[in-house]
C-alpha cells in the first residue's frame with residue numbers, strides 16, 4: 294500500500310477500517326482533559342469500559358449469594374473458568390480442553406516446567422533466546438538449580454550474530470541440532486519483549502521435537518497479538534499473561550496451554566492442589582491426588598473470580614472482533630504505517646535518528662516496533678510523554694511503540710509521528 298504522511302490519509306484509512314469502532318469500548322489515559330495517544334499496549338492494555346460494571350456484577354454476586362455464589366446465580370464461580378476457556382482457545386489455536394486461565398504468568402512458567410522440564414542423564418539442558426525477559430531468565434535459572442545443575446552449564450542461550458539485533462531461525466535450529474542429545478527443553482518467548490521479533494514458532498518447535506526435546510513457549514507478547522496455532526504446531530506447553538494485548542488489567546490472570554497429547558501421561562510431575570483434582574469428585578475430599586483431565590488438571594487454587602471476570606470481559610471483545618484473524622490483518626498494515634511514519638520523521642530531520650530494530654517482514658513481528666534513538670533517546674522519550682504520547686522506554690536506548698489494532702487508529706499513528714518530529718527537532722536541532 295502507498296502510505297501518506299497526512300491527517301487526511303490517516304482519517305481515510307480509519308473510515309475504511311471495520312474495527313475502528315472498537316476503540317470506543319476502551320478508556321484512554323487522560324491528563325488535564327486531553328487523551329493520550331496510547332502506544333503501549335505491549336506493556337499494559339487499556340481498560341475496557343465495561344470493566345467496572347463487570348466487577349460490580351461479581352461484587353453483587355458475592356454480596357447476594359456469599360458462599361452460595363460458587364453454585365448459585367447466573368454465573369456460578371465453580372464453572373466460571375469454562376466460559377473463559379472457550380474464548381481463550383481460538384486466540385491461541387487450541388481446543389478449550391487444552392487451555393486454562395489460572396494464576397499469573399511466571400508462576401505458571403514454573404508450574405509447567407515442573408511438569409515438562411524433566412532432565413535425564415546427559416539430556417539436562419534448556420535452550421532459550423539470549424536477552425529473554427528477566428522473569429523468564431530467573432525462572433529457568435532457578436528451575437535448573439532446583440534440579441541440582443549449574444545454570445552456566447545447563448542453559449544454552451542463542452544470541453544474534455555479531456552486529457545484528459535479531460536472531461536467525463537457521464541459527465536457532467543449528468544450535469538445537471548441535472546439542473541434540475543434551476537438550477531436555479526448548480523454551481523461547483514467542484515474541485521477544487525487547488526487539489519485537491516474532492520467532493518462527495513452528496520451525497523451532499519441529500526442530501526441538503526432531504532431537505527428542507520438549508518445546509514450550511512464553512507467549513506474553515504474542516497472545517492476542519499474532520495468530521499462533523499451538524495445537525497444530527504440536528507445541529507441548531505454553532503460558533502467557535493477559536494484561537498486555539488482552540486488556541485484562543494489571544496483574545491479570547494468566548493462561549496456560551497443555552497439548553492434548555500429554556493429557557494421559559501419568560509420568561508428568563505436578564505441583565498439585567485441590568482445584569486440579571478431578572472435578573466430579575473434588576468435594577469428596579479424598580486422599581491421593583487424581584488430576585482433572587486436560588489443562589484444568591494443572592490448577593492449584595480455587596478460581597480467582599475478580600481477575601477472571603475482567604479477563605472474561607476483554608475476551609468477549611475479542612469474540613466480537615472475530616478473535617485474532619481480523620485483528621492481525623489490520624495490525625500488519627497499521628504497524629507498517631507506524632514504520633513508514635517513523636521513517637518519515639527521519640527524512641524530515643535529515644538523518645537517521647530512529648533505527649527500527651524489529652524485523653521488517655510482517656511474518657517476523659507483531660504490533661510492536663522497537664526503535665533505537667541514536668541521540669538523546671531518554672530526553673526524546675520524556676518529550677513524547679510530556680506531549681501526551683505514551684510508549685515505553687527500555688534501557689539503554691530503545692523506545693517501544695505498539696499500535697494495537699483493537700483500539701489504535703491510523704490517526705493515532707500519524708499524530709504520534711508529528712509529535713515525534715517536533716520533539717526531536719526541539720531537542721536535536723534548535724539548540
Ligand SMILES: *Cc1c(COP(=O)(O)O)cnc(C)c1O
Pocket residue numbers: 397398399400426428429482486511513514534
Ligand atoms: C510481561 C512478561 C512477563 C511478566 O510476568 P508476570 O509473572 O506476569 O509478572 C514474563 N515474561 C515475559 C516474556 C513477559 O513479556
